[in-house]
Amino acid sequence: MDIEGCLLPEFWIAVARDTGIKDLELTTRDVESYDELMRFRIETLRKHGIRMPDIQRILGGVEPLAGAVEFLRWLRERHPVILLSDSYYELLQPFLSALEHPTIFCHHLEVDGDGYVSDYLLRQTDAKRKSIRAMGDLQFGTIAIGDAFNDVPMLQEADHGILYRPSNKVLDAVTEFPVAWDYEQLQSHVTAAAEA
Numbered sequence: 001m002d003i004e005g006c007l008l009p010e011f012w013i014a015v016a017r018d019t020g021i022k023d024l025e026l027t028t029r030d031v032e033s034y035d036e037l038m039r040f041r042i043e044t045l046r047k048h049g050i051r052m053p054d055i056q057r058i059l060g061g062v063e064p065l066a067g068a069v070e071f072l073r074w075l076r077e078r079h080p081v082i083l084l085s086d087s088y089y090e091l092l093q094p095f096l097s098a099l100e101h102p103t104i105f106c107h108h109l110e111v112d113g114d115g116y117v118s119d120y121l122l123r124q125t126d127a128k129r130k131s132i133r134a135m136g137d138l139q140f141g142t143i144a145i146g147d148a149f150n151d152v153p154m155l156q157e158a159d160h161g162i163l164y165r166p167s168n169k170v171l172d173a174v175t176e177f178p179v180a181w182d183y184e185q186l187q188s189h190v191t192a193a194a195e196a
C-alpha cells in the first residue's frame with residue numbers, strides 16, 4: 001500500500017503550507033523530471049533556511065488521514081502488509097508511532113553537517129513495481145493499493161490493484177482498477193480481492 005494520499009496527507013504540501021513557501025507545492029504534475037523536482041526542493045529548502053529538524057517538526061504536527069490508523073490496523077490483522085512509498089524514511093519518521101510501526105520500503109534523504117537536505121538516495125528505480133514483483137517471486141499473492149500515477153506500475157504488477165481516492169486526472173487515464181472512495185469501500189475491495 002502507498003502512503004501519501006492513502007494514509008497520510010502529501011508531505012511537501014504540508015511543508016509548503018506551514019512555511020508559506022509556494023515553490024514547495026510543485027509536484028511531478030508541474031515538473032516532469034523527478035530528479036529536477038527533487039533538486040529544486042532541496043535548493044528551495046536551503047534558500048529559505050529550512051533544515052531537516054524543521055521539516056520533521058512540521059510533519060510531527062500532521063495527522064494521518066481520518067480513519068487511516070484504524071484501516072491499517074484492520075489490514076495488518078488480516079494480511080502481511082508492506083507500505084511502498086516513493087517518499088523517504090527521514091520524512092516518515094514522525095509518523096511511525098501513530099501508524100503503529102508498519103514495515104515500510106522507501107528511499108533515503110541525505111542530510112549534511114548543517115542539517116540541510118543535500119541529496120536523495122533512491123533504493124532503486126521503479127521500486128514499487130519491483131517490490132511487488134519480488135513478492136510474486138516469493139510465491140505471495142499480492143494486492144496493491146495506491147492513489148496516483150506513480151502507483152500504477154505496482155497496481156499493474158500485483159494480482160489485484162485498487163485505486164484509493166484518485167484525482168480526476170488519474171481516474172480519467174487509469175480505468176482498469178476498482179476504485180474506493182473511503183476506507184469502508186477499501187475494506188470491501190480488499191476482502192473481495194483476497195477471496196478471488
Ligand SMILES: [Mg+2]
Binds near residue numbers: 004005006
Ligand atoms: Mg500517493
